[in-house]
Amino acid sequence: MGKLLIKEASLVAIDFESAGESPGETTYPIQVGMASMKELQLQPTLFFRSYLQIGRPVTWRAQQLHGISDHHLKEAPTMQALWPEFKKRLASRYLVAHGHGTERRFLRAFPMHGFGPWIDTLTLSREMIPGLPSYKLEDLITHFGLLEKLRKILPDFRWHEALSDALACLVLLLHLIQETELYEEPIEFLTRTRKKNC
Numbered sequence: 001m002g003k004l005l006i007k008e009a010s011l012v013a014i015d016f017e018s019a020g021e022s023p024g025e026t027t028y029p030i031q032v033g034m035a036s037m038k039e040l041q042l043q044p045t046l047f048f049r050s051y052l053q054i055g056r057p058v059t060w061r062a063q064q065l066h067g068i069s070d071h072h073l074k075e076a077p078t079m080q081a082l083w084p085e086f087k088k089r090l091a092s093r094y095l096v097a098h099g100h101g102t103e104r105r106f107l108r109a110f111p112m113h114g115f116g117p118w119i120d121t122l123t124l125s126r127e128m129i130p131g132l133p134s135y136k137l138e139d140l141i142t143h144f145g146l147l148e149k150l151r152k153i154l155p156d157f158r159w160h161e162a163l164s165d166a167l168a169c170l171v172l173l174l175h176l177i178q179e180t181e182l183y184e185e186p187i188e189f190l191t192r193t194r195k196k197n198c
Helices: 060-066 080-090 101-109 121-128 137-143 147-153 162-180
Strands: 010-018 029-038 048-051 094-097 118-120
Touching (some): 010 060, 010 080, 010 162, 029 162, 048 162, 094 101, 118 121, 121 137, 121 162, 137 162
Parallel strands (some): 094 118
Antiparallel strands (some): 010 029
């Protein structure tokens, strides 16, 4: 059996927004967004977003960043209650994130979930296009002129909103693949470990 090629893969980009750090406490996810792509075609009907109930206040600083307050979380499900959604959307797919450490850490809420392998667009961007002044997701999207494309796909697109950021990550990855014509490469080209940026 041949290796899975990039052009054949099913990918899901995932992003979390967090409650922010409180003294003596770690942060928790309060919103999740997932954007899907199969065979290099975005699948908007499969996009997913949800607030997440955590049972503690969102910090003022975090609210200033993403605009999510305790009010938004009142009727939200817990992350554990959404396990069926996570399993359905992430199992047997390649996961994509921009700087995937936070996403991997938050998914530890599901011990032994087995999700992955991961494709980190932050690492890929640094390696494939060296010398840029910034590798923040917003700056890369602006650099490549992809913002209008994002707004056409997701009319309510805005930065620091989980689905918007997940979609931006996926569109960035698609752009990198197209610009470097990686269609026929094995998917391992994107997933191999790059320890210097982990």
